[in-house]
Structures are given as C-alpha cells and as structure tokens.
Amino acid sequence: MILDAAAGIGCPVIASITGCDYAVLVTEPTISGISDLRRILEIVNHFEVPYGIILNKWDINPETAEKIEKWSGDRFLGRISYDREVVNSIVNLRPVIVSKSKVKGEIKEIFEKIRESI
Known part of the structure; x- marks a missing residue:
C-alpha cells in the first residue's frame, strides 16, 4: 500500500x-x-523506518540539488525536473505519467528504484 502523507x-x-x-x-x-528534510529524517530515524530521498524540481537550484544528492548517498532515489506540463496535468485531473511531460521517464526510473528498495 502506498500512502501519501501531508x-x-x-x-x-x-x-x-x-x-x-x-x-x-x-x-x-x-x-x-x-x-524540512532534516526534521523529517529525525522522525524517520526515530521510528527506524528505511527511506529514500527524491529531489523534486531539482533544476531550480542545481548546486543545492547536487549537495543534497551527495549528502543522501545510497538513499538517493532520483531527480524530478521542473515542468509546467505537471501543472497542466494537475489542473486537468490527468496523471502526469500519461502526459507528454519530460518528467514521465524520471518518475518511472524512480519507481523502479523504489520497487528494488522494498
């Protein structure tokens, strides 16, 4: 089961x-x-829950994105680019994965890494 938390x-x-x-x-x-990532990591580590990290909109600040990726080490699952098509998909109640968005491939790659991790 996948649960999307607040x-x-x-x-x-x-x-x-x-x-x-x-x-x-x-x-x-x-x-x-x-x-926020540091704070949630305290909670995840407290409950001893294995985790992976995804960088959303990584290309709005590539330098910081690279630092987070290196810091995450083997817990890093992947990057998702900023793409206006994602907003269009949300507005039109259409899953991004069936859109023409460039992030579709990025999301599929991350999904495969998650499947391998659990």
Missing part, C-alpha cells in the same frame, strides 16, 4: 510513518526544503 512533520505525518515499511521523502533544493 507535507511537514506534524501529527498527521508522524501517524503516517508509524508502522510504515518504507518512506519516500520528497524535497526541493531550497532552504525550507532542506530544513
């Missing part, structure tokens, strides 16, 4: 992680993204 580290997130077999942590290469 962003942040509040009670709903903690409840989602409790009893979880694997956590996929999605962050962006921004100051707030790094801060």
